[in-house]
Amino acid sequence: MEIREGLYYSKDHEWVRIEGDRAYIGITDYAQDSLGSIVYVEIPKEGKALSKGEVLSVVESVKAASDIFAPISGTVVEINQALADNPELINESPYENYIAIMSFENADDLSDLLSPTQYEELTKGE
Amino acid sequence: MMRDERLIFEKSVEGRIGYSLPENDVPVVNPEELFAGQMLRKADPEIPELSEVDVIRHYTNLSKRNYGVDSGFYPLGSCTMKYNPKINEDIASMEGIAQMHPLQNPLSAQGNLEILYRMDKYLSEILGMERVTLQPAAGAQGEMTGLMIIKAYHMYRLDSKRIKIIVPDSSHGTNPASAALAGFEVVHIPSDDKGCVDIKALEDILDDTVAGLMLTNPNTLGLFEEDILQISKMVHECGGLLYYDGANMNAIMGIARPGDMGFDIAHLNLHKTFSTPHGGGGPGSGPIGVVKELVPFLPVPLVEKENDYYVLDYERPLSIGKVKSFYGNFGIILRAYSYIRTMGAQGLKTASQAAVLNANYIRKKLEDLYEIPQNRICMHEFVLSAQRQAKNGITALEIAKNLLDEGIHPPTIYFPLIVHEAMMIEPTETESPETLDAFIEIMRRIAIKAQDDPESLKNAPKTTYVSRLDEVKAARTPVLRWKK
Numbered sequence: 153m154e155i156r157e158g159l160y161y162s163k164d165h166e167w168v169r170i171e172g173d174r175a176y177i178g179i180t181d182y183a184q185d186s187l188g189s190i191v192y193v194e195i196p197k198e199g200k201a202l203s204k205g206e207v208l209s210v211v212e213s214v215k216a217a218s219d220i221f222a223p224i225s226g227t228v229v230e231i232n233q234a235l236a237d238n239p240e241l242i243n244e245s246p247y248e249n250y251i252a253i254m255s256f257e258n259a260d261d262l263s264d265l266l267s268p269t270q271y272e273e274l275t276k277g278e
Numbered sequence: 279m280m281r282d283e284r285l286i287f288e289k290s291v292e293g294r295i296g297y298s299l300p301e302n303d304v305p306v307v308n309p310e311e312l313f314a315g316q317m318l319r320k321a322d323p324e325i326p327e328l329s330e331v332d333v334i335r336h337y338t339n340l341s342k343r344n345y346g347v348d349s350g351f352y353p354l355g356s357c358t359m360k361y362n363p364k365i366n367e368d369i370a371s372m373e374g375i376a377q378m379h380p381l382q383n384p385l386s387a388q389g390n391l392e393i394l395y396r397m398d399k400y401l402s403e404i405l406g407m408e409r410v411t412l413q414p415a416a417g418a419q420g421e422m423t424g425l426m427i428i429k430a431y432h433m434y435r436l437d438s439k440r441i442k443i444i445v446p447d448s449s450h451g452t453n454p455a456s457a458a459l460a461g462f463e464v465v466h467i468p469s470d471d472k473g474c475v476d477i478k479a480l481e482d483i484l485d486d487t488v489a490g491l492m493l494t495n496p497n498t499l500g501l502f503e504e505d506i507l508q509i510s511k512m513v514h515e516c517g518g519l520l521y522y523d524g525a526n527m528n529a530i531m532g533i534a535r536p537g538d539m540g541f542d543i544a545h546l547n548l549h550k551t552f553s554t555p556h557g558g559g560g561p562g563s564g565p566i567g568v569v570k571e572l573v574p575f576l577p578v579p580l581v582e583k584e585n586d587y588y589v590l591d592y593e594r595p596l597s598i599g600k601v602k603s604f605y606g607n608f609g610i611i612l613r614a615y616s617y618i619r620t621m622g623a624q625g626l627k628t629a630s631q632a633a634v635l636n637a638n639y640i641r642k643k644l645e646d647l648y649e650i651p652q653n654r655i656c657m658h659e660f661v662l663s664a665q666r667q668a669k670n671g672i673t674a675l676e677i678a679k680n681l682l683d684e685g686i687h688p689p690t691i692y693f694p695l696i697v698h699e700a701m702m703i704e705p706t707e708t709e710s711p712e713t714l715d716a717f718i719e720i721m722r723r724i725a726i727k728a729q730d731d732p733e734s735l736k737n738a739p740k741t742t743y744v745s746r747l748d749e750v751k752a753a754r755t756p757v758l759r760w761k762k
Contacts, residue, residue: 186698191753214749215692217451239754 153275154181156247160262161271162223167247168265175224175256179211182275184246187213193235193242196252200228204261209251211242224261226254286336287760290326296333343743345687351713353640355659355690355702356450356498358528358550360633365620366553366613375612380604384590391588393615394605395581397565400618404626405524405544406537407567411576412606417525418452419601420545420564421492424521425460426598427543427568427575428490431519434575434596440489440518446475448499448694450525453492462489469696473499473652475509484516494523495539496530496657498694498702500637510540519543519572524564527551528706529634529658532627542569552614563610577601632707633658636714640705643718647725651697659704661697672728672735674699677721679746682739684720 155161160168165183169176184190192212202208202222209220230253235241241249266274282289309318328336346352352359370376378390394412401410414420425443432440443457444465454464465483470476474497491513495503503509510520522536522544528551536544548554548563556562568576578597579590590605605611621629634657641660645653648662664674678688678701690702705714727735739745 189750191750212753214753216695240750 153185154247155268155272155275157268159247159268160223160265161268161274162221162265163274164221164223166220166223168223168262169250170256170262173256174229175226175254176250177208177220177223177252177254178250179220179242179246180271181246183218184243187211187218188215189213190239190242193239193251195231195233195236196228198228198231202226202228202254208254211239211251220251222254223265224254224256224258226257228252229255282335282339285760286326286328286333287324289328289332289336292327294327294329294332296328296330347708350685350687351705351709351717352687353689353703353705353717354687355500355661355704356525356693357556357690358525358547358658358704358706359556359687360528360550360553360629360706361708362553362555362613363617363620366616369616370609370612376609380608384588388588390608391581391590393612394608395583395588397611397615397618398581400615401546401565402567404527404531404535405522405546405567406535406539407544408570409573409576409580410565410567411580411601412563412565412611413577413600413602414545414564414566415602415607416549416562417523417545417547417564418456420547420566421452421456421521421523422460423577423598423601424543424545424566424568425456425462425490426601427566427572428519428521429460429462430575430596430598431572432489437517439487442483442488444480444483444488444491444513444518446493446497448473448494448497448696449492450494450498450523453494453523457492469497469499473497473501473696474503474505477505477508477512480509480512484512484518486517488513488516488518490519490521490542492521492523493541494526495536496526496659498526499652499661499697500526500529500656500659500702500704501652501654502529502657506539514540525550526658529630531630532623533630537567537569542572543567548610548614553617554610554613561607561610563607563614565606565611579605581605629707630658633705636705636707636709637703639711639714640703640718644721644725647722648701658706659702661694661700661702663697664699664701667725667728667732668699670728670732672724672732674701676735676738677701677724677728679738680724680735681720683741686717686720 165180167178167180190211190213194210196209204222204225206222207219208222211218211220232250347359347361375390378387384391397412398410402408414423441463442465443462444467445453446469447466448469457464467479467483468476495506497503513520519542520540522541524544524546527546543566545564545566549556574596575598577600578592578594582589582591637656637659641650641656644662649665650662664677674691678691681688692700693702694700737746
């Protein structure tokens with residue numbers, strides 16, 4: 153199971169990559185592996201403002217449908233349209249295929265996200 | 279073997295018919311003279327053209343591919359696939375009952391109304407509730423009805439800030455879905471390490487914005503929520519109501535009652551607990567019972583007894599209205615009535631006891647080969663984890679596919695979501711010790727093969743009509759209708 157350095161992780165198995173004032177958000181390798189073959193990704197609406205913990209998207213696999221929660225507060229500034237037709241891209245490379253880019257507004261939002269080491273601990277416990 | 283797998287449309291031969299009509303002895307009328315032009319379709323409908331024997335063979339062969347509880351063991355967890363006694367069908371096809379029209383004058387439908395009236399009483403007794411509406415057509419509609427009643431109750435008290443419904447993370451997917459559909463905000467609470475509601479997490483979330491809590495008891499892990507009295511006290515103290523998801527009622531009929539546990543609303547799945555057909559075998563039925571305080575909000579009509587007559591009572595000003603045409607799926611309510619009457623009070627209790635015993639028997643006989651995350655006395659079902667087998671590539675899915683080759687309908691897999699590689703096994707009271715032993719033996723053989731020769735288990739099923747289906751492709755690019 154790959155856990156990438158340089159990313160922030162949520163307890164709900166989302167990753168966040170900060171690039172300036174943009175936050176890339178996707179689901180982790182552990183999450184895609186647990187879900188199995190993904191058959192549908194709900195593409196969030198650009199411009200949608202979300203508070204941390206609100207539902208950003210829904211990912212559906214052959215096993216289950218899972219809510220994807222916004223790991224930070226902000227506005228959806230860009231989406232990954234490719235996932236609409238090819239949801240399996242998340243299975244193939246979860247860290248390359250973000251679900252949305254949100255505006256990164258408050259550095260405090262990162263404080264309760266997990267480091268790669270902490271996230272590794274979490275997945276071992278599950 | 280001469281197998282013809284074509285669709286009935288593909289078997290059509292132009293001009294072939296399955297009937298011969300005598301020569302017409304009445305004048306032919308041109309439909310265009312009777313209807314305005316726009317009411318008529320421009321082209322004939324494309325109906326398959328076949329002979330009678332073509333049609334009979336087509337459907338007979340399709341029916342042979344069906345698998346139901348009448349063909350074999352069906353331990354599909356959470357679904358209570360118990361045998362549906364055929365006496366239910368005899369009763370349901372009695373002319374005097376079956377030939378009634380729902381718009382008939384109630385005075386000429388006293389017998390049917392009496393059945394509804396009695397059913398309200400029986401189910402109220404089983405649930406420990408004041409009154410029952412028989413209208414909802416299935417469990418999920420019962421949930422929806424219950425949530426509408428919760429909303430109506432809070433609004434009636436002018437308590438409009440209650441917008442949250444709490445559901446545990448082990449809940450049936452319909453619970454959060456129904457709550458969202460009814461306009462509530464859904465709040466999930468985690469389970470504790472015993473697989474039950476985490477009391478601390480519940481405490482943290484309870485405030486004056488909580489409209490209610492939805493709970494299955496026993497829960498989806500097949501475990502009785504032992505803290506239920508404390509949970510209901512906590513929810514009531516903050517002003518919320520408790521909704522009982524009756525999916526797992528088969529564990530506790532005649533033994534424990536949701537009303538006594540502190541629930542305010544409860545649904546029953548007649549097609550689970552009360553032996554009426556599931557899915558393709560017929561429509562469902564999801565009556566809900568409520569405590570006294572909520573009776574005014576029940577859907578209309580309720581059947582009341584006035585003097586010596588049964589009447590349909592529509593004069594209920596606080597009612598949420600109708601949730602289904604007429605009086606619910608009467609034919610199904612009737613079958614459940616037949617079941618209750620043939621079983622009797624003691625019989626229902628014995629059924630629950632046998633259902634619990636059967637589940638525990640299988641659990642004990644598999645516990646050395648499979649991981650069972652909550653390995654203690656369970657109720658009518660239990661959840662095992664195929665994690666040990668999955669290390670060799672034999673996941674819950676692979677085990678399920680191998681069970682198909684053994685002529686068994688697999689258990690529910692990958693639910694509840696809080697157990698990895700979950701297999702949820704519910705044998706029901708229907709099964710004999712011989713059937714249970716045969717299933718146990720097969721499950722043990724699969725576990726041993728998963729250890730010694732996992733390759734031999736891959737690519738199942740091999741003996742079924744169709745082999746492994748591409749579930750991913752079916753979900754991503756489904757072909758939903760036939761096209762020329």
